[in-house]
Amino acid sequence: MHAVVITVAVALGAFVGTMLDNFVAFSAQLALTEPRRHERAMTAQVIGVLSLIVIAGGVGTALGEIPLRWIGLLALAPLALAYHAWRTRSHPARNVKRG
Numbered sequence: 001m002h003a004v005v006i007t008v009a010v011a012l013g014a015f016v017g018t019m020l021d022n023f024v025a026f027s028a029q030l031a032l033t034e035p036r037r038h039e040r041a042m043t044a045q046v047i048g049v050l051s052l053i054v055i056a057g058g059v060g061t062a063l064g065e066i067p068l069r070w071i072g073l074l075a076l077a078p079l080a081l082a083y084h085a086w087r088t089r090s091h092p093a094r095n096v097k098r099g
Helices: 002-032 035-063 068-087
Strands: none
16 A cells, blocks of 8 residues: 555656646746737647646556566667667668658
8 A cells, every 4th residue: 555655646746747847838838929829829738738648548558558577678668779879870871762
């Protein structure tokens, strides 16, 4: 039970931090947007936040099917891709159609 409480607390903290960051960014966006377009910007913001919540729920459900010991391997995939890009950064791109 203790682990569940910690997990919920960390998830809640991450969500609140994200929403606080989102609030600051949205405030800046509204400050730069013409007043007649505020309604459209607010609607887009709500749709964006709801989309992120739905996508996060879907990804969480999908990851529930993956065995826990594979999660570490999933974390290595972006590192492997970054290492490959760094290692081949000076090579010209292959199979790229130009022009």
